[in-house]
Amino acid sequence: MFNIEEFDIKLDTEVIGRNFIYSDEVESTNSVLLSSKEFNQHGTVLLGEFQTKGRGRKERSWVSNAGQNLTFSILLKSDFKEHKINLVNLGSSLVVAQALENLFQLNVELKWPNDVLVEKKKIAGILLESTSKGNKINRVVIGIGINVNQPNFPGKFDIQPTSIRKEFKELVSRERLLSEILNMFEDMLETWKKEPEKILNDWRNRCKMIGERIKIIDGDKQKSGIFNDIDEDGFLVLKIADKYEKIHFGDVSLR
Ligand code: BTN
Numbered sequence: 240m241f242n243i244e245e246f247d248i249k250l251d252t253e254v255i256g257r258n259f260i261y262s263d264e265v266e267s268t269n270s271v272l273l274s275s276k277e278f279n280q281h282g283t284v285l286l287g288e289f290q291t292k293g294r295g296r297k298e299r300s301w302v303s304n305a306g307q308n309l310t311f312s313i314l315l316k317s318d319f320k321e322h323k324i325n326l327v328n329l330g331s332s333l334v335v336a337q338a339l340e341n342l343f344q345l346n347v348e349l350k351w352p353n354d355v356l357v358e359k360k361k362i363a364g365i366l367l368e369s370t371s372k373g374n375k376i377n378r379v380v381i382g383i384g385i386n387v388n389q390p391n392f393p394g395k396f397d398i399q400p401t402s403i404r405k406e407f408k409e410l411v412s413r414e415r416l417l418s419e420i421l422n423m424f425e426d427m428l429e430t431w432k433k434e435p436e437k438i439l440n441d442w443r444n445r446c447k448m449i450g451e452r453i454k455i456i457d458g459d460k461q462k463s464g465i466f467n468d469i470d471e472d473g474f475l476v477l478k479i480a481d482k483y484e485k486i487h488f489g490d491v492s493l494r
Contacts, residue, residue, distance in 0.1 A: 240306065241288065242414050249418035254282035255313060255428075256421040264305075266292045268312035269382035273370055279378075281316040284421065293384065296352075296366055297490075307388040308402070309413055313424065315379040319369075324379060325473040326435050328353050328367045329442045330427040331381050335363050336445055338419045343407040349445040351466075351475050351491050355385075360401035362386055383420070387413050397490070439469060448491065453477070457489035466491070 243261060250256050258280045265271055265287035272278060272285055287310050293301035303310050315327070335355050336347040339362065348356045355363035363385040370378045386392075386402035388410050403411050430437050443449060448466050455462045455477065464479040475486040 241286065245412070246414035246418050249415055249422075251418070251422045252282075252425040255425040256282065256284040256418075258283040260285045262287050264289045264291060266290065267294050267382075268310060269294060269366055269368055269380050272312045272314040272380045273368055273378060278314065279316065281314065283314040284311055285314075286311040286417070294366060294382070295364055295384075297488075301364065301366075301384050303384055303386070304389045309383070309385040309387055309417055311417065312380050312382040313421075315381070315428075316377065319376045319379060322432055323435060323472050324367070324369065324376065326431055326438050327379065327381060327428075328365060329469075329473045330431050330438045331365045331367070331383065331424065332363075333438065333441050333445065334420055334423045334427050335365070335383065335385065338416060338423055339363075339403065342416060342419060343403055343411065345403070345406055347445070348447050349442060350448065351446060351469065352473070354398065356398075357401055357406050359399075361396075361398045362401050362403065362406070385416070387411060387416065436471075439471065439473065442473070443469065448493065452494045454492050454494045455486055455489040456492070462486070462489075463494055 260278060267290050268285045268287045289305035290310050293303060293310060295301040332349050332353040332355055336349060339345045339347050345357050350356055353365040354361055366382040368380050369376045386400055388404045389402045392400040451466055453466045464477040467476040467478040470476055477484045477486050
């Protein structure tokens with residue numbers, strides 16, 4: 240059982256997570272915050288102990304044992320016009336990576352666009368979604384799934400999953416981890432507004448695939464080239480022969 244009091248004592252934010260909603264069972268924390276009339280305050284965090292329809296990128300499902308992991312979403316409602324939303328995607332994966340390193344000394348790598356890996360295995364994933372009114376984005380929801388205390392992952396996966404418990408060899412406090420992430424997330428939002436290039440540089444430093452020959456798979460389409468860099472919007476720049484192509488979607492693997 241998630242101890243809200245223990246989490247709250249460690250929460251050191253002004254806005255993020257101050258409106259905190261805990262639910263035993265929810266379809267998807269992202270779906271709720273994207274459409275709920277009731278929960279529409281900037282900074283609201285919804286933690287679901289179990290998601291019946293947890294979603295991942297590219298319409299995949301996100302399956303997570305009840306009560307062992309963290310599956311939550313953060314709602315942002317501000318003026319997104321002059322800032323690049325996609326950088327919040329990269330910034331969120333950086334926050335998770337940094338928290339895992341600070342609390343458990345794990346060696347964390349990032350994989351474009353926002354997979355969080357330990358020993359090449361997936362420990363967390365992020366799904367950023369938004370809704371618009373007219374041509375204005377009015378809600379951004381950042382959904383974060385972290386494998387925390389799940390002991391095993393039966394089934395077949397594109398990338399083998401792992402959990403903090405498996406890598407750190409101990410059960411860990413979900414309350415402490417969530418508060419650490421939200422504290423860092425609030426700071427990251429400031430960096431996003433004031434120094435977006437810092438997010439890009441920190442992300443580059445944690446991605447070990449830059450400079451490598453990679454394959455991008457998007458549905459039935461495939462492209463190969465060198466992972467040259469990420470651009471100022473956080474999109475992947477693929478070098479194919481002497482041409483550069485921007486990649487907005489897809490799964491990256493080493494060739
Ligand atoms: C991915 O790696 O494909 C992204 C996974 C994102 C999963 C989280 S769990 C909380 C939030 N609610 C969802 O339905 N998905 C995200």
